[in-house]
Amino acid sequence: MGRQPCCDKLGVKKGPWTAEEDKKLINFILTNGQCCWRAVPKLAGLRRCGKSCRLRWTNYLRPDLKRGLLTEAEEQLVIDLHGRLGNRWSKIAARLPGRTDNEIKNHWNTHIKKKLLKRGIDPVTHEPLQKEARPEESSSSHADILPESSNNNVTQENDGIVINSDDNSRSPAENSSSPEDSILLDSICNDEILLNSLWMDEPPLVDASWNSIIPPAAANTNDDMGFPSWEENHTRLSDCQDFGVHDFGFDCFDSMEFISAHNTLEMEHKQY
DNA sequence: AAGGGTTCCAACCGCGCGTCT
DNA sequence: CAGACGCGCGGTTGGAACCCT
Numbered sequence: 001m002g003r004q005p006c007c008d009k010l011g012v013k014k015g016p017w018t019a020e021e022d023k024k025l026i027n028f029i030l031t032n033g034q035c036c037w038r039a040v041p042k043l044a045g046l047r048r049c050g051k052s053c054r055l056r057w058t059n060y061l062r063p064d065l066k067r068g069l070l071t072e073a074e075e076q077l078v079i080d081l082h083g084r085l086g087n088r089w090s091k092i093a094a095r096l097p098g099r100t101d102n103e104i105k106n107h108w109n110t111h112i113k114k115k116l117l118k119r120g121i122d123p124v125t126h127e128p129l130q131k132e133a134r135p136e137e138s139s140s141s142h143a144d145i146l147p148e149s150s151n152n153n154v155t156q157e158n159d160g161i162v163i164n165s166d167d168n169s170r171s172p173a174e175n176s177s178s179p180e181d182s183i184l185l186d187s188i189c190n191d192e193i194l195l196n197s198l199w200m201d202e203p204p205l206v207d208a209s210w211n212s213i214i215p216p217a218a219a220n221t222n223d224d225m226g227f228p229s230w231e232e233n234h235t236r237l238s239d240c241q242d243f244g245v246h247d248f249g250f251d252c253f254d255s256m257e258f259i260s261a262h263n264t265l266e267m268e269h270k271q272y
Numbered sequence: 273a274a275g276g277g278t279t280c281c282a283a284c285c286g287c288g289c290g291t292c293t
Numbered sequence: 294c295a296g297a298c299g300c301g302c303g304g305t306t307g308g309a310a311c312c313c314t
Contacts, residue, residue, distance in 0.1 A: 014284075015307095038299060054300080055283065090302060105303075106281055 013047045017056055021046055025053055026061055059102045066098035070107050078104055079112060083126045 017025075028044035034057070037050035046053060070078065074096055081092045089101035089108075096104065108123075116123040 016282075036299080037301095049284095051285095051300080052283075058301095059282070087303065101302075102282075109304095110280055 011047055012049050012052075014052070017060075021048065022056070022061060025057060029057060029061075055102075059100045062100075064098055065100065069111075070096075070099070070104075074099065075107070075112060078108065079116070079126075082108065082112075082123075 024044050024046055025040070028040060032043070037054040040046070040050050040053045041048045044053070048056075077096060078092055081095060085091050087105075089105045093099050093101040093104050113123045116126075117129070120129045121127070122129050
């Protein structure tokens, strides 16, 4: 069947978002919550495609996003999950709170892929590229990235990739992983049930609540969607991110804070 | 200092899937 | 049941930032 473009091309802006556009989008979503992306640009007064708004929000404006490079623990988790799930970035991202599929995909393509190739591991299949060429690599390749090896507490480091969930026992200062990372990795890598559920494409267990980051009024409108309460999210947001929330000025996600949030965002844009 | 090459990531594009009518 | 529609996903790209010579 023929498919209409997601938005009429005329009058729809493309390219980098301005601070003003970000402000409008944030304001709209915080006020109304996420619903019907197609209608968002019109209602928010943006000359953007709804799809573009969704991407901007999910990949950049979401207040619960972490920033900066993935920690070693997160990286290892991505490798583990990729070995099982393949390029299903959204599924992988669902297991890493504060990370987006786009971010993980980018990180995979720019960093992890190279590391694996350097180690002689096929980043697609997670099998050794040439067993005869690099026999020593075979012992640290496919099997090691599977959770079974994680349970064995065998530590192997190769080109910066730590093939072990026991890495979590290191202090956060040593590997820049937060305690949350450790808990996250432990809970996933040591939990066969969870891994099975991953494999079976079950709903995310770790970070399913971010999308209810909306003010009380909007949250109430989404009660039928099973979102957690505003209080729960507020607490979670206040606790969770060392960059995303605070650097965006969303420490207190109250409508009274809109101005400061916007100002913070503008400051970020000016720094660009 | 300049320029060319490389890296990185935000954003776009097209397709598939689920839902609605 | 089939077509229309909207959303989300994964792949790709453009250009800014960074690095190297």
